[in-house]
Amino acid sequence: MNSEIKVQSLADFRNSIDETTPARKRISSLLDPESFVELDAFAASNGESCGVVTGYGYVDGNPVYVFSQDIKAASGAVTMAHSKKIKKVYELAAKTGSPVVGIYDSNGAKLTEGVDALAAYGEMLASVNNLSGVVPQISLVLGTCAGTAAMMACSADLVVMSKKAEFFLASSGDTAKDSAQAAAKSGTAHLVAENDDAAIEQVKKLLSMLPSNNLSAAPLFDFAAPDTAAAAGSSVRDIFAAVADADSVVELQTQFGVSAVTALATVNGNVAGLVATDRENGALCADGASKIARFVRLCDAFNIPVVTFVDVEGFRVSAESELAGGIREIAKLAHAYAEATTAKVSVITGAAYGSAYVALAGKGANADVVFAWENATVSALNPEASVELFWHDKLKKTKNLAQSRAELAEEYKCTLGSAFEAAKGGHIDAVIDPAETRMSVASALDMLAGKRVSKLPKKHGNMPL
Structure with missing residues (x-):
């Protein structure tokens, strides 16, 4: 649509629409052919286009609301009229229980509107946050997303970016720091695609895996079993590939919190959230804990079951980690698991020591079922510390202390720290062969598909944010 609106007839209006603008092309690429219904097409701000296209349509036959900021119309400037169009999309989504996709590409507010521009942003931000956990929200950042718009986009459940897009609260003046790559490393962006088309395809994939709202069941898929089974010593991603249906794993936030891995996938055609600690990247760090907590809450909001694979010796302990809020993030992780009422299955594939076991696989995580591989170790302390504490007399009798400590630690893993010992105390529901993991999960x-939980009456918990 031209920036200046002059309409004398419906034919004039339709002829004035430029379907080649990025805003409209992006909507057309996202939605099923001929399914888009535009809303508030005649809305204007001081006689000019509002800088945003809004409406609804279908993605793979499922209803979706969408808004797409129009960088070609007054630079996509946010005005009160702009915000009202977007706010209506959220109001309709709340009434109908349909997902919202926001496509961001704007140079910011129209400054001549003054405080009205601030009020406009406030209304949009309130709409995003009030609808959180009711319907899935996906932000698709394909151009510039700055200031309050960045707060809006980041408040969605998932953020997908094109490689060329920019995402920042206040520009640093350094293109690299405002880039999609920087957003991926900071955990702001869940997925970064090579270009607009690839980013739109990622959004379609995510929409296909999420339920329409918090009262709907997740979709079911036709599936093919994976080619390989899980095996002792497998990497985290190999375990995911062995447990999930073939080609179904969509990993999120790959460059953030690399001590943890999170992904959406299907298992026997049912959508599940997969979580794992990646021992190859050391103890679980603050960013890794935050990444898992956010993902678990997303899954819980839409009743998607969570499967957690645990192989970690503990949380990262250092002065640097403490300064980065390590304790707070770890407490947030424990809170997210304990509060989540969706089905939760934990699989201990290696080490599960101390507080890490409590938060991820123990009763503190409210896990419904806990499996352990037969070579797993479950212990209050790491084996070396356990030997020093419980078998000190054995150590005193040895000549080569270092060698004996290592040998006794291995013995401890196979005896008091073994999965079988934990199972004797009822802390593990079943000890399984790694090859049986997919079948068991x-x-x-x-x-657990019919799981129902009644919680204590309260407004909400006070998560240590």
Whole structure:
């Protein structure tokens, strides 16, 4: 649509629409052909276009609301009329229980509107946050997303960016720091695609895996079993590939909190959230804990079951980690697991020591079912410390202390720290062969499909944010 609106007839209006503008092309690429219905097309701000295209349509036959900022119309400037169009999209989404996709590409507010521009942003931000946890919200950043718009986009459940897009609260003046790559490293962006088309395809994939709202069941998929089974010593991503259906894993935030891995996938055609600690990247760090907590809450909001694979010796302990808020992030992780009422299955694939076991696999995580591989170790302390504490007399009798400590630590893993010992105390529900992991997880998820939990009456918990 031209920036200046002059309409004398419906034919004039339709002829004035430029379908080649990025805003409209992006909507057309996202939605099923001929399914887009535009809303408030005649809305204007001081006789000019509002700088945003809004409406609804279908993605793979499922209803979706969408808004797309129009950088070609007054630079996509945000005005009160602009915000009212977007606010209506959120109001309709709340009434109908349909997802919202926001496509961001704007140079910011129209400064001549003064305080009205601030009020406009405030209304949009309130709409995003009030709808959180009710319907899935996906932000698609394909141009500049700055200031309050960046707060809006980041408040969505998932953020997908094009490689060329910019995302910042206040520009640093350094293009690299405002880039999609920087957003990925900071955890702001969940997925970064090579270009607009690839980013739109990622959004379609995510929409296909999420339920329409918090009262709807997640979609079911046709599936093919994976080619390989899980095996002792497998990497985290190999375990995901062995447990999930073939080609179904969508990993999120790959460059952030690399001590943890999170992904959406399907298991026997059912959508599940997969979480793992990546021991190859050391102890679980503050960013890794925050990444898992955010993901678990997303899954819980839409009743997507969570499967957690645990192989970690503990949380990262250092002065640097403490200064980065390590304790707070770890407490947030524990809170997210304990509060989540969706089905939760934990699989201990290696080490599960101390507070890490409590938060991720123990009763503190409110896990419904806990499996452990037969070579797993479950212990209050790491084996070396356990030997010093419990088998000190054995150590005193040895000549080569270092060698004996290592040998006794291995013995401890196979005896008091073994999965079988934990199972004797009822802390593990079943000890399984690694090759049985997919079958065991799928069976547990099937049995937990009807899980219902009544929580204590309260407004909400006070998570240590």
